[in-house]
Amino acid sequence: MNLTLTMMRTFMRILSRDRQAIFFSLFFPVIFMSVFGLVGSADDDPIEIGIADNAINSLSADFIESITDRSEFDVVTGSKNDLREQVVSGDLKLLLVIPDNFQDNGTPTNMTVLVDAAQVRELGLIMPVLEQTLVEVERRLRNIEPLFSIQVEDVKARAQNYLSFLVPGLLAFTIMQIAIAGSGYNIVEYRRKGILKRLFVTPVQPKNFIGGLVMARSLFCLVQLSLLLLIAVFLLKVEIAGNILSLYVVIILSTAVFLSIGFSMGSLAKTQQSIMALGNLVTFPQMFLSGIFYPIDILPTLIQPVAKLLPLSFAATGLRDIIVNGESLLGILPSLAGLAVWAAVALVLAIRLFRWKEVAA
Amino acid sequence: MAILSASGLVKRYPKPDAPGAFFAAVNEVSLTIEAGEIFGLLGPNGAGKTTTLEMLEGLTDIDSGQALITGLDVSKEPYKVKQRIGVQLQANEYFDHLNLRELLALFTALYGRNTPPETLLGRVNLVEKANAKPANLSGGQKQRFSIACALVNDPQILFLDEPTTGLDPQAKRNLWDLVRELNTGGMTIVLTTHNMEEAEYLCNRLAIMDHGRIIAEGTPQELILEYAPEPPAVPRHGNLEDVFLHLTGSALRE
Numbered sequence: 165m166n167l168t169l170t171m172m173r174t175f176m177r178i179l180s181r182d183r184q185a186i187f188f189s190l191f192f193p194v195i196f197m198s199v200f201g202l203v204g205s206a207d208d209d210p211i212e213i214g215i216a217d218n219a220i221n222s223l224s225a226d227f228i229e230s231i232t233d234r235s236e237f238d239v240v241t242g243s244k245n246d247l248r249e250q251v252v253s254g255d256l257k258l259l260l261v262i263p264d265n266f267q268d269n270g271t272p273t274n275m276t277v278l279v280d281a282a283q284v285r286e287l288g289l290i291m292p293v294l295e296q297t298l299v300e301v302e303r304r305l306r307n308i309e310p311l312f313s314i315q316v317e318d319v320k321a322r323a324q325n326y327l328s329f330l331v332p333g334l335l336a337f338t339i340m341q342i343a344i345a346g347s348g349y350n351i352v353e354y355r356r357k358g359i360l361k362r363l364f365v366t367p368v369q370p371k372n373f374i375g376g377l378v379m380a381r382s383l384f385c386l387v388q389l390s391l392l393l394l395i396a397v398f399l400l401k402v403e404i405a406g407n408i409l410s411l412y413v414v415i416i417l418s419t420a421v422f423l424s425i426g427f428s429m430g431s432l433a434k435t436q437q438s439i440m441a442l443g444n445l446v447t448f449p450q451m452f453l454s455g456i457f458y459p460i461d462i463l464p465t466l467i468q469p470v471a472k473l474l475p476l477s478f479a480a481t482g483l484r485d486i487i488v489n490g491e492s493l494l495g496i497l498p499s500l501a502g503l504a505v506w507a508a509v510a511l512v513l514a515i516r517l518f519r520w521k522e523v524a525a
Numbered sequence: 526m527a528i529l530s531a532s533g534l535v536k537r538y539p540k541p542d543a544p545g546a547f548f549a550a551v552n553e554v555s556l557t558i559e560a561g562e563i564f565g566l567l568g569p570n571g572a573g574k575t576t577t578l579e580m581l582e583g584l585t586d587i588d589s590g591q592a593l594i595t596g597l598d599v600s601k602e603p604y605k606v607k608q609r610i611g612v613q614l615q616a617n618e619y620f621d622h623l624n625l626r627e628l629l630a631l632f633t634a635l636y637g638r639n640t641p642p643e644t645l646l647g648r649v650n651l652v653e654k655a656n657a658k659p660a661n662l663s664g665g666q667k668q669r670f671s672i673a674c675a676l677v678n679d680p681q682i683l684f685l686d687e688p689t690t691g692l693d694p695q696a697k698r699n700l701w702d703l704v705r706e707l708n709t710g711g712m713t714i715v716l717t718t719h720n721m722e723e724a725e726y727l728c729n730r731l732a733i734m735d736h737g738r739i740i741a742e743g744t745p746q747e748l749i750l751e752y753a754p755e756p757p758a759v760p761r762h763g764n765l766e767d768v769f770l771h772l773t774g775s776a777l778r779e
Contacts, residue, residue, distance in 0.1 A: 361616070
């Protein structure tokens with residue numbers, strides 16, 4: 165145990181001095197969080213549309229006013245040709261042309277919408293709003309009281325935006341990156357440099373070595389994750405709905421899973437190149453399949469059951485359920501069970517693959 | 526009194542070009558080394574010197590045969606043996622981000638001891654480099670530092686694998702002085718080398734290995750007398766390099 169603590173202290177010292185590694189392990193998630201934090205707030209910006217009024221009567225003015233009142237739109241009026249140019253150049257999302265026969269005389273009029281459909285993702289959102297506005301104007305003109313109305317009541321106390329979806333996923337992803345790099349890559353490097361060999365002519369035993377490295381890495385991982393959490397909570401205003409201790413339980417369990425996977429990989433790969441390839445093979449598919457950047461539900465139905473069983477999926481889902489939905493540990497039992505099974509499998513694999521005499525050779 | 530005795534050591538490895546077949550990297554090697562000796566293991570590349578050392582140090586499993594160090598069986602009590610030996614390996618890289626003092630403190634702690642790093646650095650004349658990183662040392666300083674690391678447990682027997690390979694003449698002489706000094710202090714030293722001058726200058730006894738076997742053994746004088754080719758009518762001629770080439774042939778290895 166003494167030797168394990170000696171190794172742990174040594175690794176803590178080495179890790180804390182590797183500033184480059186610390187920087188890059190935090191750089192990627194912080195950049196991602198910040199970028200998506202900004203994009204997320206941009207989503208609430210009004211959509212810029214142009215209206216060319218060819219009728220110029222009280223009805224068209226009423227209609228334009230109703231549209232302008234809506235917070236979804238930022239309305240620019242002008243001549244059809246000018247506004248058309250702006251749609252082509254991308255300054256306006258679409259152009260609504262009010263025909264000169266736009267009157268309240270009982271005959272239906274056709275309005276034209278000019279749009280670069282390939283550019284505008286929100287078309288499906290814009291059109292119903294336009295139609296609804298027309299219906300409202302029509303009702304007002306004809307003095308018809310609407311038969312039905314809908315009142316939206318927000319029961320969620322939290323803001324549900326993309327950032328709060330992304331942050332738990334990025335935390336899980338960072339745990340995976342740090343842990344796999346910290347065990348797998350380091351072991352290959354230490355073996356290649358002959359450091360393992362040098363250590364194993366001393367009385368230190370593999371369990372001391374692995375134990376020390378695992379404890380140092382886990383502590384380090386906790387510190388880095390805490391930093392990320394602080395940035396998310398205080399700078400990006402992400403709210404953590406659940407219990408912070410439950411959150412750390414998931415973080416620690418996930419670290420154990422990925423450290424063990426990393427150790428297994430480090431024992432399989434003999435060179436720096438092969439550990440890089442193996443590392444990418446393990447981390448890349450998980451990055452895209454484990455619901456980090458988008459929910460697993462939007463993946464093809466065939467892939468979903470497999471994707472949900474990946475270790476990173478359990479980690480991301482568990483963290484998200486706590487951070488976003490405020491679940492307790494009991495509420496995320498499936499994720500915890502998944503992580504526990506992965507931890508057991510990976511740990512057995514790591515111990516079976518890591519034989520120090522082979523590693524020393 | 527023999528501090529190290531090995532009998533019939535064998536190490537087999539799979540043949541790289543013939544799957545399923547094995548060759549003996551070390552083939553029935555027997556050695557007896559007396560306490561207080563400087564013993565040299567000579568041989569061309571691939572002769573089995575390093576493998577023999579690694580079996581004695583407990584780094585490589587012994588396929589058959591037995592090695593006793595200070596009476597302890599290396600295969601059966603590896604961790605007791607490790608407490609009594611010091612090892613300097615050919616590769617001498619260490620953890621990044623740690624300086625000499627910290628590395629020595631780590632190695633000392635691994636043996637459960639608490640010799641101050643400065644004392645050890647003093648023995649190899651590196652006190653002023655205590656705060657340097659190994660990567661910033663010269664070749665000779667690196668070798669002296671790895672000997673310091675091998676001295677942390679005050680070993681009874683010190684193994685040095687090609688300690689002067691790649692050093693300039695000054696650094697080489699300096700290292701020889703260090704080895705002699707340690708030996709004068711009572712430490713048994715086992716080293717491998719390609720340098721015949723080194724073998725002749727340092728070693729009390731030598732064994733020459735080739736193809737995994739010991740092909741000659743004795744004091745440098747004995748070996749020269751027995752094996753150096755003597756042209757007629759010229760009394761005692763040649764040096765240890767002639768002995769080496771005569772025994773192992775002049776063909777290039779690896």
